[in-house]
Amino acid sequence: MFPQHFTILILIVILSSRMKEVEPEAVQSFPGCTNKCGNITIPYPFGIEENCYMATQYMVNCTTLTMFSNETFKLLDISLDGYMRGFFPMAYACYNSTHMLSGLDSFVWMGRFSLSSTKNILTSVGCDSRADIMTMDGEDSIVVGIARSECDFLQDGDCSGYGCRQVPIPPMVTRFRIRSQRNTGEIGNWSFNNCSYAFLVERDQYTFYKTDIDNMLNRSLPVVLEWTVGHNDCEHSQKNKTTYVCTENSVCIDSINYGYNCRCVLGYEGNPYLPNGCQDINECVGDLNDCIYDCINTNGSYHCSCPFGMTGDGSKHGTGCTYNLKATKSLGKSLYTERDYLIQILDDQLKKDGINEYIKYVAKIAKDCIELEGKKRPNMNTVKEELNQMRQLFVKISLCE
Numbered sequence: 001m002f003p004q005h006f007t008i009l010i011l012i013v014i015l016s017s018r019m020k021e022v023e024p025e026a027v028q029s030f031p032g033c034t035n036k037c038g039n040i041t042i043p044y045p046f047g048i049e050e051n052c053y054m055a056t057q058y059m060v061n062c063t064t065l066t067m068f069s070n071e072t073f074k075l076l077d078i079s080l081d082g083y084m085r086g087f088f089p090m091a092y093a094c095y096n097s098t099h100m101l102s103g104l105d106s107f108v109w110m111g112r113f114s115l116s117s118t119k120n121i122l123t124s125v126g127c128d129s130r131a132d133i134m135t136m137d138g139e140d141s142i143v144v145g146i147a148r149s150e151c152d153f154l155q156d157g158d159c160s161g162y163g164c165r166q167v168p169i170p171p172m173v174t175r176f177r178i179r180s181q182r183n184t185g186e187i188g189n190w191s192f193n194n195c196s197y198a199f200l201v202e203r204d205q206y207t208f209y210k211t212d213i214d215n216m217l218n219r220s221l222p223v224v225l226e227w228t229v230g231h232n233d234c235e236h237s238q239k240n241k242t243t244y245v246c247t248e249n250s251v252c253i254d255s256i257n258y259g260y261n262c263r264c265v266l267g268y269e270g271n272p273y274l275p276n277g278c279q280d281i282n283e284c285v286g287d288l289n290d291c292i293y294d295c296i297n298t299n300g301s302y303h304c305s306c307p308f309g310m311t312g313d314g315s316k317h318g319t320g321c322t323y324n325l326k327a328t329k330s331l332g333k334s335l336y337t338e339r340d341y342l343i344q345i346l347d348d349q350l351k352k353d354g355i356n357e358y359i360k361y362v363a364k365i366a367k368d369c370i371e372l373e374g375k376k377r378p379n380m381n382t383v384k385e386e387l388n389q390m391r392q393l394f395v396k397i398s399l400c401e
């Protein structure tokens with residue numbers, strides 16, 4: 001009875017330590033839909049083809065890589081944590097000593113999306129210049145930020161006022177106009193700077209260089225937008241199961257903007273907007289667990305186990321695995337009475353790492369002893385010597401207990 005039981009255990013140990021599962025490629029887009037535009041991943045609720053996006057606002061034009069009306073936003077990437085990055089046209093104004101010669105305002109209407117107020121900053125580059133951002137509610141516009149900059153002491157890397165200045169922007173901006181202007185309406189005192197520039201940029205993604213004063217036209221700087229789903233906050237959205245979009249194993253996250261976001265619960269990863277989108281993370285693959293020996297993956301979590309003959313929680317940060325005298329004795333005993341096929345299994349395994357030194361040792365003695373019946377029977381002194389060593393080991397183990 002016991003020997004068979006032991007064989008099964010050994011096999012489990014061997015199998016579980018050998019199985020290295022291949023992690024499935026995370027499904028990001030709606031099933032059957034193109035999931036990439038060039039090298040940009042398009043996760044659902046976003047999509048390229050009809051029936052691939054949640055609503056038309058989430059449609060990405062893969063030809064132009066743009067979103068929103070009149071192609072104002074050139075997409076860089078979309079992340080499932082509710083952000084997307086891209087480029088907006090830069091606002092500028094160019095002058096001679098008496099007149100404004102050319103200019104462009106950056107006008108954007110993002111529908112249900114909004115500028116991230118924490119991740120972007122409004123920047124003005126130019127001498128005696130200002131950058132205005134006007135948020136628009138209907139036809140009214142409110143000037144919400146003015147960044148001025150003068151040119152007395154230009155310095156590379158310094159955007160604190162000379163030739164460059166930055167101001168934060170307010171939250172929940174979905175529609176805005178950015179304008180660059182020269183306070184004097186002409187080149188004025190700084191003849192080397194004939195254009196002024198105004199743009200939003202992701203914080204820490206723009207470093208001012210003195211040469212930027214000469215020409216910044218055609219520069220593309222990344223801006224971060226926030227995206228959400230739904231039309232209400234979590235509390236209200238969750239009440240209507242037909243319109244609530246967060247799928248199983250995910251939770252609802254309130255947004256300061258219109259709508260909400262979904263996120264896979266701890267221990268799961270993937271796309272919380274797709275059916276079966278949140279998949280269990282197999283912590284037993286790679287460095288995601290702190291098991292000393294064996295790791296057993298569970299839904300949303302994992303636990304560690306100790307090899308036969310040892311007890312503990314198996315975790316590096318817990319009680320670990322320590323030798324268990326009683327179990328070890330049983331192991332030794334069962335090895336004495338097992339038959340050849342067990343020896344074969346152990347023999348193969350002895351050549352590998354993964355079975356701990358102690359089991360190797362017990363197995364070796366067991367093998368020698370069983371072979372007492374055969375021709376390769378070791379002489380009695382050798383056996384006595386080895387049994388003595390084993391006894392000493394048992395003493396050591398009992399001291400450890």
Ligand SMILES: *[C@@H]1O[C@H](CO)[C@@H](O)[C@H](O)[C@H]1NC(C)=O
Binds near residue numbers: 076077
């Ligand atoms: C996509 O490719 C472009 C160049 O073709 C590169 O600049 C950009 O960093 C790439 N984006 C990603 C997300 O890999």
Ligand SMILES: *[C@@H]1O[C@H](CO)[C@@H](O)[C@H](O)[C@H]1NC(C)=O
Binds near residue numbers: 061062063064
């Ligand atoms: C994408 O943009 C191109 C160029 O403006 C346009 O011809 C095409 O119809 C757009 N595709 C879709 C699906 O709107």
Ligand SMILES: *[C@@H]1O[C@H](CO)[C@@H](O)[C@H](O)[C@H]1NC(C)=O
Binds near residue numbers: 070
């Ligand atoms: C973009 O479209 C809006 C209306 O859809 C329009 O008011 C605005 O002038 C357009 N902007 C540009 C740069 O064409």
Ligand SMILES: *[C@@H]1O[C@H](CO)[C@@H](O)[C@H](O)[C@H]1NC(C)=O
Binds near residue numbers: 097098101
């Ligand atoms: C500036 O440009 C305007 C418009 O083109 C022109 O009338 C004016 O003469 C220019 N001023 C100088 C000083 O070149």
Ligand SMILES: *[C@@H]1O[C@H](CO)[C@@H](O)[C@H](O)[C@H]1NC(C)=O
Binds near residue numbers: 189
């Ligand atoms: C610009 O030039 C005028 C006259 O040359 C001078 O009075 C004024 O102080 C200058 N302004 C600045 C900001 O240097």
Ligand SMILES: *[C@@H]1O[C@H](CO)[C@@H](O)[C@H](O)[C@H]1NC(C)=O
Binds near residue numbers: 094095101194195
């Ligand atoms: C700005 O000045 C440079 C020379 O100083 C000139 O080449 C360039 O055309 C000017 N740009 C504009 C938009 O006037």
Ligand SMILES: *[C@@H]1O[C@H](CO)[C@@H](O)[C@H](O)[C@H]1NC(C)=O
Binds near residue numbers: 215217218
């Ligand atoms: C901006 O880019 C366009 C096209 O790539 C080019 O024709 C134009 O000369 C560039 N302008 C500047 C000021 O670099």
Ligand SMILES: *[C@@H]1O[C@H](CO)[C@@H](O)[C@H](O)[C@H]1NC(C)=O
Binds near residue numbers: 239240241242243
């Ligand atoms: C849930 O939303 C659907 C679609 O908007 C609507 O028809 C239905 O009446 C709503 N149910 C409740 C209980 O509010």
Ligand SMILES: *[C@@H]1O[C@H](CO)[C@@H](O)[C@H](O)[C@H]1NC(C)=O
Binds near residue numbers: 297298299
């Ligand atoms: C994990 O969850 C899936 C689906 O809910 C279920 O079929 C499976 O048996 C669970 N696995 C474990 C180890 O609990």
